[in-house]
Amino acid sequence: MTAATPPGLPGPLRLTPSFPFVGRQRELATLRTLLPGAEGDGARVALLAGEAGSGKSRLVRELAQNAAADGALVLYGACDAVVRTPYGPFVTALEQLVRVSDSDVLRADLGTGGGELTRLLPDLPQRVGELPAPVPGDPHSERHRLHTAVADLLASATRHHPMLLPIEDLHWADGPTLLMLRHLARSAGNARMLLLATFRDTKADTPGELSEALVDLSRTEGVERMVLRGLSDEEVGEFVRQAGGGDPEHAIGELAHGISELTDGNAFLMIELWRTLIETGALEIAKGTAMLASPLPELASPESVREVVSQRLARLAPSTTEVLEVAGVAGPEFTLDVVRGAAGLDERSLLEALDEGVRSGMIEEIPATGLAYRFTHELVRRALHDRLSGLRRAELHLRVGTALEDALGATATKGLADVAHHLAAAGALGDPQRAIDYNLRAARAAMAALAFEQAAGNFRTALALGVKTPAEQRGDPARARDQLPLRRQLGGRDGGVHRGRGDRPGGR
Numbered sequence: 001m002t003a004a005t006p007p008g009l010p011g012p013l014r015l016t017p018s019f020p021f022v023g024r025q026r027e028l029a030t031l032r033t034l035l036p037g038a039e040g041d042g043a044r045v046a047l048l049a050g051e052a053g054s055g056k057s058r059l060v061r062e063l064a065q066n067a068a069a070d071g072a073l074v075l076y077g078a079c080d081a082v083v084r085t086p087y088g089p090f091v092t093a094l095e096q097l098v099r100v101s102d103s104d105v106l107r108a109d110l111g112t113g114g115g116e117l118t119r120l121l122p123d124l125p126q127r128v129g130e131l132p133a134p135v136p137g138d139p140h141s142e143r144h145r146l147h148t149a150v151a152d153l154l155a156s157a158t159r160h161h162p163m164l165l166p167i168e169d170l171h172w173a174d175g176p177t178l179l180m181l182r183h184l185a186r187s188a189g190n191a192r193m194l195l196l197a198t199f200r201d202t203k204a205d206t207p208g209e210l211s212e213a214l215v216d217l218s219r220t221e222g223v224e225r226m227v228l229r230g231l232s233d234e235e236v237g238e239f240v241r242q243a244g245g246g247d248p249e250h251a252i253g254e255l256a257h258g259i260s261e262l263t264d265g266n267a268f269l270m271i272e273l274w275r276t277l278i279e280t281g282a283l284e285i286a287k288g289t290a291m292l293a294s295p296l297p298e299l300a301s302p303e304s305v306r307e308v309v310s311q312r313l314a315r316l317a318p319s320t321t322e323v324l325e326v327a328g329v330a331g332p333e334f335t336l337d338v339v340r341g342a343a344g345l346d347e348r349s350l351l352e353a354l355d356e357g358v359r360s361g362m363i364e365e366i367p368a369t370g371l372a373y374r375f376t377h378e379l380v381r382r383a384l385h386d387r388l389s390g391l392r393r394a395e396l397h398l399r400v401g402t403a404l405e406d407a408l409g410a411t412a413t414k415g416l417a418d419v420a421h422h423l424a425a426a427g428a429l430g431d432p433q434r435a436i437d438y439n440l441r442a443a444r445a446a447m448a449a450l451a452f453e454q455a456a457g458n459f460r461t462a463l464a465l466g467v468k469t470p471a472e473q474r475g476d477p478a479r480a481r482d483q484l485p486l487r488r489q490l491g492g493r494d495g496g497v498h499r500g501r502g503d504r505p506g507g508r
Helices: 025-034 056-069 088-100 103-117 124-128 139-157 175-187 208-218 233-244 254-263 267-279 303-314 318-330 336-343 347-359 378-386 390-407 416-425 432-448 452-465 470-474 477-482 484-490
Strands: 044-050 163-168 193-200 223-228 283-286 289-292 333-335 363-366 372-375
Touching: 025 044, 025 056, 025 193, 025 223, 044 056, 044 175, 044 208, 056 163, 056 193, 088 103, 088 139, 088 163, 088 175, 103 124, 103 139, 139 163, 139 175, 175 193, 175 208, 208 223, 233 254, 233 267, 254 267, 254 289, 254 378, 267 283, 267 303, 267 378, 303 378, 318 336, 318 347, 318 372, 318 378, 318 390, 333 336, 336 347, 336 390, 347 363, 347 372, 372 378, 390 416, 416 432, 416 452, 432 452
Parallel strands: 044 193, 044 223, 163 193
Antiparallel strands: 283 289, 333 372, 363 372
């Protein structure tokens, strides 16, 4: 569990987490070794990469708590996705330094660079008295003097205390901020400081300026680069144990495995799924044990995840959104042929859309004969599926079912269940008799393979769609009444199609 928040932390780092900190012990230990000690050490730079929601911010907060408890001065800055002020995160951090410093000490630490720093901190003279105007010159010289003044101030401030300076969301950084970061990595060697920068490493989130800066930084001495992957099954189990207040033996089980499968260890998705389980009553915690009240496959995606997915789709081309929606209905894994047949795009537009989908991090290629893809997180696919209107969802099920039908051979049995599911899910937009025929064919194929449970499901769907029993077909009312209990047993009375939320048969 997290230690009590020490005084003096910047506001964003004072937030009290609602959930336990699990995993990341190796990464936290590595970062702690990079923190400067009381007796020396020079400046170090750590670059922390990971997909959105991987837990970068939580790791930064844990490190900041540790550093402050050890007597370090912790500053903080973050880049903004909308308002990209030049040097924005460094300005925020320097303003914090000015506020917490004694005015006399601050004036001494400014040295000869105080005038240059008024470019970033115009209110600085109110704290330390009159300062000279910045030295005019050509743009490159002026920028170099400003960078040097910032580096010198930080180095002087670290003579009093070691320093941790996190800069978050570098993927949204403006050009001047990246130039400042590169200068500090090269020129702040005498500062007792760890400069920790976080960023998303998916291709869609890595602009050209950031890529160039990362290449340059990787050649700089003292720069450590780390990547956060998904939490392991054991770490997800530890989260379940701590969040549910249960004993260790109850942590690694159906619940932990199901959460891990749906989220692939993404910390944000895991926490949002846990919140939804609690809020909807799908998870019951009693006597130190967390138990599911209903199966995870039947759970709707959390609204917060649907909102995030909608934001990500808004940044993509309309054709990419179209392909991803088709894929979300098709299932956790899908082939190029299916989306080609269902999306209705020309070949070039289709391939560009798939490439952008991969760059966005929402889907990835599966190494296989023939091009196939899968969603990187099943919960993201569900969120994409659940955000569709019922009419749009039915339309896409019909298009996917038709594309799968076209790929079937005349006597093929493999894939029948998929076609049957999608045509049934198309509802009134499709042909009910066609859906009935495929469900009956799928049921017979399942019976031949001794997959009786699957066959029963297809029979239920056929009955729900309106298939008549043999007695009803012969017009024998008495016999039809005798077969009514069978119809009810198979589920025909409720008129529902018994499938999970958009999952195709055999899907994860």
